[in-house]
Amino acid sequence: MAHAPHTGTARRSAPTWLRVLIPVALILAWLAVGGAGGQAFGEVNDVAENDQEQFLPASADATKVSDLQTEFRGDDVIPAILVFERDGGVTDADHEAISDIVDAVTDIDGVDEDGVSPAIDSKDGEAVQVIASLDTEIKPADTVEKIRGYLDDNTPEGLYVAVTGPAGQSADIVDAFSGLDGLLLIVALAVVLVILIVVYRSPMLPLIVLGTSMMALTAAMFTVVELAKADVLVLSGQTQGILMILVIGAATDYSLLYVSRYREALRELEGKWDATWAALRGSTPAILASGGTVIAGLLCLLVSDLNSNKALGPVAAIGIVFALIAALTLLPALLYWAGRAAFWPLRPAHGSTHKHAVNASSKGLWPAVARLVSRRPRIIWIASVVVLAAASFGLIGLKADGVSQSEFVTGHSEAREGQGVLDEHFPGGSGTPAVIVGPEDELQSMADTILATDGVDSLAVLTDDSASGTAEVTTDGIEPAFGPNGPVKADPTVIDGQIMLEATLEGPGDSAEAEETVSALREALPDTGENAVLVGGVAATAIDTNAAAVHDRNLVIPLVLIVILIILMILLRSILAPVLLVMTVVLSFAAALGISSLVFNHIFEFPGADPSVPLFGFVFLVALGIDYNIFLMTRVREESVAHGTREGIARGLVATGGVITSAGIVLAATFAALGVLPILFLAQISFIVAFGVLLDTILVRSLLVPALSIDIGKAIWWPSKLSRTLN
Known part of the structure; x- marks a missing residue:
């Protein structure tokens, strides 16, 4: 009969009152946390920020211009564009209806009553646009919803209407994220529940594990919502979605590791109190090391320039902290309460042999894998490297240089459809101009x-004299503006010697064409000295966001690797093993990203990817991929001390094979659940991480790492004493 060597001797039995008090206190404490934190799910949408400018670094030109716009206009506004179209031409009756609509929209709460333009006809006579400035102190998405509701009820039959522009796009994004607190959670929990039932073939154990994960998520959600209320961190829709998936997946993974040890301990020890302590001693180091590695990797995002990246680090790290605490407190208390009944109908009897016993000659899948790896280690690890390297060639076609904001939503988007109508009938940049701030006495030079x-299609300057708030600027100077009582000579609004210009671009504000124009403007206009000019707006925001994302990618990825490498060296007391483990995970990430690139380009036909996608994919895959290597190698080291390196590797693989594979499938399934939301960024992250986790679990951890370790032998532990043993 083979017994797990890790359980050790039984502890001296604790008093009965203590064995009752500790589990009950832990369970009641977590129930209190769940009761207090449940309201956070209803509040998270109220504190979430999805405006792209909220996530730019303060040093970006687009951020500075955005702040200056508030000073020039007297309030913080975001433009919404109402576009009307009728095939064959807009009729006189349509114009009358549109005029009534403009009057009604002006009275909607959240619309700046002085910031609604008159109706602007297209040159072909088939479309009309109205630009309305929305007050950002009221959520723009709520205001857009009111406008759209009014338009649905009051637009003449046959006249197409849509609300687009930055406010319309923001509203569509908020609507796309609205499924986060419902659909996403239900799908993720349902998928995990089915997998756990298949794995454990028990009705009670999956509910205990999922209950632990939900309590961890509730505590994490309550914490981040309160911190967001206090303006300590910024919470966005995509951060919220990642937090949910990460906590459920990580807490379930850590729970699976503890459950595996607890089941082994119940076979080794008769009393469930002793089995609980043995399971905690056996699983806690690996769980803490795994969680600590993920937390350290996530906190590396704090050095990011992009505020959205910087915000994700602490939010996700908080989630992992609560996943760790729940897996090491609530789960042991619940399993102690349930005892062997938790595994019904396959209860682990005292003295029985586990089907995955740490014996490489045993029957079953993992003993067979261990024998295969032991017989042909060099062939297996070389073949694995070749497969991963071949998959990595897909990186050549990776398009991660940014996408337009209108492509952010993959499902139906009224704003995207409305932008298409604008592009057909008006200059593409109508309503989303490039905003330029420069010295008052350089007005004509800047204009030229x-x-x-x-x-650039046209240019206007902000002025207090015009009814519309702007006056056209040409190479001959400022044109007379239409004032309250007719044409007037317009003087630019001046603040601290600065004026603000708005350049209408030929391309849509969020298009690559507009970004090229803004880049050309920045290059042509002086950016230093007394005559320095700042260029902002929608296209500039996209440029600065992409630049910050590329900077973060180049900085954070090496930092994460260094931090994880140091943690592994401390954990395994080795230099060679951690270096090899990190190299395998990096190769696995490259392969996952390569395959993802091919799928995105040729199957899903995505328009591209945000530069942050590879960074987020790297942080999650490397940190979580290292998790499974930690699960494996900590057990391998434990077995190697008693049985020698070669046999220890085989025993470690057999002992952890089932639990790590189950954990990988669970984590891949939870991240895949992100794909149910119509958000391009989350769809791409979900595929990269889900595919990468499966690749890492099935190929890297099961074949490559054990085969490479066996081929190297005891030197894998260099320079620790274990590398100098006889075995």
Whole structure:
């Protein structure tokens, strides 16, 4: 009969009152946390910020211009564009209805009553646009919803209407994220429940594990919502979705590891109190090391320039902290309460042999894998490397240089459809101009440079004299503006010697064409000295966001690798093994990203990817991939001390094979659940991480790492004493 060597001797039995008090206190404490934190799920949408400018670094030109816009206009606004279209031409009756609509929209709460333009006809006569400034102190998405509701009830039959522009796009994004607190959670929990039932073939154990995960998520959600209320961190829709999936997946993974040890201990020890302590001694080091590695990797995001990346680090780290605490307190208390009944109908009897006993000659899948790896280690690890390297070639076609904001939502988007109508009938940048701030006495010089730049359709300057708030600027100066009582000579609004210009671009504000024009403007206009000019707006925001994301990617990825390498060296007391483990995970990530690139380009036909996608994929895959290597190698080291390196590797693989594979499937399934939301970024992250976790679990951890370790032999532990043993 083979017994797990890790359980050790039984502890001296604790008093009965203590064995009752500790589990009951832990369970009641977590129930209190769940009761207090449950309300956070209803509040999270109220504190979430999905405006792209909220996540730019303060040093970005687009951020500075955005702040200055508030000073020039007197309030913080975001434009919404109402576009109307009728095939064959807009009729006189349509114009009358549109005029009534403009009057009604002006009175909607959240619309700046002085910031609604008159109706603007297209040159072909088939479309009309109205630009409305929305007050950002009221959530723009709520205001857009009111406007759309009014338009649905009051637009003449046959006249197409849509609300687009930055406010319309923001509203569509908020609507796409609305399923986070319902659909996503239900799908993720349902998938995990089915997998756990298949794995354990028990009705009670999956509910205990899922209950632990939900309590961890509730505590994490309550904490981040309270911190967001206090303006300590920024919470966005995508961060919220990642937090949910990460906590459920990680807490379930840690729970699976503890359950595996607890089941082994119940076979080794008669009393469930002793089995609980043995399971905690056996699983806690690996669980803490795994969680600590993920937390350290996530906190590396704090050095990011992009505020969305910087915000994700502490939010996700908080989630992992509560996943660890729940797995090491609530889960042991619940399993102690349930005892062997938790595994019914397959109860682990005292003295019985586990089907995955740490014996490489045993029957079963993992003993067979261990024998195969032991017989042909060099062939297996070389073949694994070749497969991963071949998959990595897909990186050549990776398109991660950014996508337009209108492509952010993959499902139906009224704003995207409305932008298409604008592009057909008006200059593409109507309503989303490039915003330029420069010295008052350089007005004409700036105007000449701007108007001479390819991609600029027209130019206006902010003025208090015009009814519309702007006056056209040409190479001959400022044109007379339409004032309350007719044409007037318009003088620019001046604040601290600065004026603000708005350049209407030929391309849509969120298009690659507009970004090229803005880049050309920045290059042509002076950016230093007394005559420095700042260029902002929608296209500039996209440029600065992408630049910050690329900077973060180049900085954070090496930092994460260094931090994880140091943690592994401390954990395994070795230099060679951690270096090899990190190399295998990096190769696995490259392969996952390569395959994902091919799938995105040729199957899903995505328009591209945000530069943050590879960074997020790397942080999650490397940190979580290292998790499974930690689960494996900590057990391998434990077995190697008693049985020698070669046999220890085989025993470790057999002992952890089932639990790690189950954990990988659970984590892949939870991340795949992100794909139910119509958000391009989350769809891409969900595929990369889900596929990468499966690749890492099935190929890297099961074949590559054990085969490479066996081929190297005891030197894998260099320079620790274990590398100098006889075995």
